[in-house]
Amino acid sequence: LSESIAATLKTSAAPSMPIAEIPTIEPLPLPAAPVIPWHERLTHTLQPYLPLMVGVWIFGVIALSIRHLFGWLLVQRMKRRYLDRIGERIQQQVTDLSERIRISRPVQVFQSTLASAPLTIGWIRPMILLPASALSGLSPAQIEAILAHELAHIRRFDYPINLLQTLVETFLFYHPAVWRLSKRIRIERENCCDDIAVEVCGDPVAYAKALAEVADLQSQPALAMSMGDGSLIDRVRRLIGKTREEEARSSAGWVSGVLAVIIVYGFMTIGMSGAEERDRPLAVDLAKSDEGQIRTVFNADGKPVADAQVYFLRPDEVLQIHNGIPERRDTSIVVNTDSEGRFDISGKDESDTIALFHKEGFSVIDSASLTNANYIVLREWGTIKGSMEKGGNPWVDQEVRLDVCTTSDLTGVMKPYIQLQSTAKSDKNGRFAFDRVVPGTRLVGIAVETYRFGGSFGTALSHMKRVEVTGGQTTQVTLGGAGRTVSGQVVLDQLGNSMVDLDQGFVDLDLKKGLLQQMLQGGSDEKTTLNYTARLNVDGSFQIEGVNPGTFSMEIEIRNPNPSGDHPRHRPIAT
Incomplete structure (x- = not known):
């Protein structure tokens, strides 16, 4: 039965008509993929991140601009604040060196308490600032070498070039080659000025010693041209190597490096013999x-x-x-x-x-x-000499106090506790003096009793001024002036009822300045730190003499003993 069915199915499945054969079709080749240049592929890959990259670039430019802005403000402050006229001998040195270096513009030279290393500021009206340490610790020949180096910066127009270089660094800060090239430019700039200074002075060894003397001085703003820029060892090696070219041309590099280090160390420790050198x-x-x-x-x-x-x-x-x-x-x-x-x-x-x-x-x-x-x-003491005036006349018999100096001012730590206090009284001519003052930024003013604590009174400084004190030098200051008297009374209410125990309070007047004005004038400018203080009487009345014109913020404070009687409690009651 199965064979019969299979035969039947085979017979019925056969086609009644022949089927035409379909010829084989070869597939067409696909077109080759287009070649995209690498820079277009990179652009396509980075396209989503461009807003972030631009934001980072803008942030970097703003950050560097702010940094350079503060540097510019510091330079402006150096040009205007705490400058002292230099001696005639040094001024004549500058004049003679300017003629030898062929500088036609007048160059001003000042002693600055803000500068910690010799530096040059300005282009049209150039100015050289010398720190007090450079004048007291260097010989005349070394000072001449320093002046020649700074004048070389002026002769080469390095100040405007440095401004342009700073601008390029700000906008292309992301590129490593910019920083590497910029560093090399600064090194070569200092090398060129070193060569000019050696040519003028004629003694590379003495000039190398002058470099060693200023090596430990602090850095200066990037917009100022300082003698301390660049690598000290490299500069000394180059200078000393020039004097030994014929006899040491084949010396190994490590030998010259060791010799340079030994020479610098010798300069900084034993000094050069001579009549002008001090025994150190x-x-x-x-x-x-x-x-x-x-x-x-x-x-x-x-x-x-x-x-x-x-x-x-x-x-x-x-x-x-x-x-x-x-x-x-x-x-x-x-x-x-x-x-x-x-x-x-x-x-x-x-x-x-x-x-x-x-x-x-x-x-x-x-x-x-x-x-x-x-x-x-020993570190040298500084000296403060001052005078006091009230209404244009000498202010006599006033206790003048210098701010307290503690261990932290001397060593940076608090223990053990060392406290240096200085007080003086104005004489019949209104003059006073402090002979042993720790160098640094100090506050001087009239001592005013402000509140009782235990068996004594707390004190504050009135007519306060900020002064910069340098070791071995005298700083002049004037307190008071032709100012007016400010008087008033603190009351409990509008009826004029007085408060209780107001002799424990005091009033402060602080000169107000805008932030930008303080930055331009400098935080240590005496006008921005001017302060007046007076103790309140029992009835709340007060009187402050010799207040100079200005806009002041006024704060009245009371100090009452707390319940335990251990420490005073500070409670401002009016502004």
């Missing part, structure tokens, strides 16, 4: 005692200091100095240097702080620093 403590190699514990104290001129008071302070001890004379001390060890400036540190703990005070200077160091040093060099 760094050149003295003292013989230690058997225990190796003898140390010697020198002044800034390198001479031993006899009868200097040496205090060995533990971390929990207190030392109070008033006008340079110890008044209160919680110390167990005090010694004086002998006639040769020596003292013994044997038996002293390395955690001790050593404080030295003398009329010629002071020093505060830790014992550990003396482990490998045989000497201590």
Whole structure:
């Protein structure tokens, strides 16, 4: 049956008509993919990120612009604030050097308390600023070399070129090649000025020593041209190498590097012999005692200091100095240097702080620093001389106070606690003086009692001014003036009822300045720090004399003892 069915199916499935054969068709080749240039592919890939990249670029430009703006403001402040006329000898040096370098424009030279390294500012009316340390610590020949270097910047028009270079760095900050090329330009700029200075001075060794003297000075704003720019070792190696080209042309690079380091170290430590050079403590190699514990104290001129008071302070001890004379001390060890400036540190703990005070200077160091040093060099005191006026007349018999200087001002740490206080009284001519002042930014003003605390009064400074004090130099200041008297009364309500115990309060007048004006004038400008303070009477009345014209913010404060009576409570009651 199955065979019969299969035969039937086969017979019925056969076609009744023949089927035409379809010829084979070959597939057509696909067109080749177009070749897209790499830069178009990169653009297509980065296209979604372009807004972010532009935003980052704008942020970088703004950040660098703000940085350079603050640098420009600092340069403007240096040009206008805390400048002293230079001596005639140095001014004549500048005139002679300008003629030799062929500079036709007049060049001004000032001593600046804000500059920490010699620098040049300006192009049309160029100005050279010299720090006080450069004038006191360098020989005339070295000062001439420094001036020649700064005048070379003026001769080469480096200041406007530096401005253009700064602009390029700001807009192309993202490109590493810009920074590398910019660094090379600055190095070559300093090398060119070094060559001019050596050509004028004629002594590359003396000039290299001048470089070493300014190597440790602080950096300056990027918009100012400073002698300290560039690599010191590379510049000294180049200068010294020039004098030995014929005999040392084949020397290995590492040998010249070692020689340069040794030369710089020698310049910075032993100095050059000569009538104009001072004997420096760094050149003295003292013989230690058997225990190796003898140390010697020198002044800034390198001479031993006899009868200097040496205090060995533990971390929990207190030392109070008033006008340079110890008044209160919680110390167990005090010694004086002998006639040769020596003292013994044997038996002293390395955690001790050593404080030295003398009329010629002071020093505060830790014992550990003396482990490998045989000497201590005193820092010079500064001097403040001032006068007081009220209504154009001398203001006599007024207590003048200098802000308190503590250990943190001297060493950056608080322990042990050293407190230096200075007070003076104006004489019949309204004059006063402070002879032993720690260098730095200081506040001076009239001492005003403000509130009671325990058995004494708290004090504040009125007619306060900010001054910059330099070691070994005198700073002049004038308090008061031809100002007017400001008086008033603090009351409880509009009926005029007085408050209770107002003799515990005081009133402050602070000169108001806009932020931009403060930045342009400088935060340490005396006009932006002018302050007046007066204590309130029991009935709330007050009177402040000698207030100069200006717009002031006025704040009245009361200080009442808290319930425990431990510390005063500060409560402002009006503005």
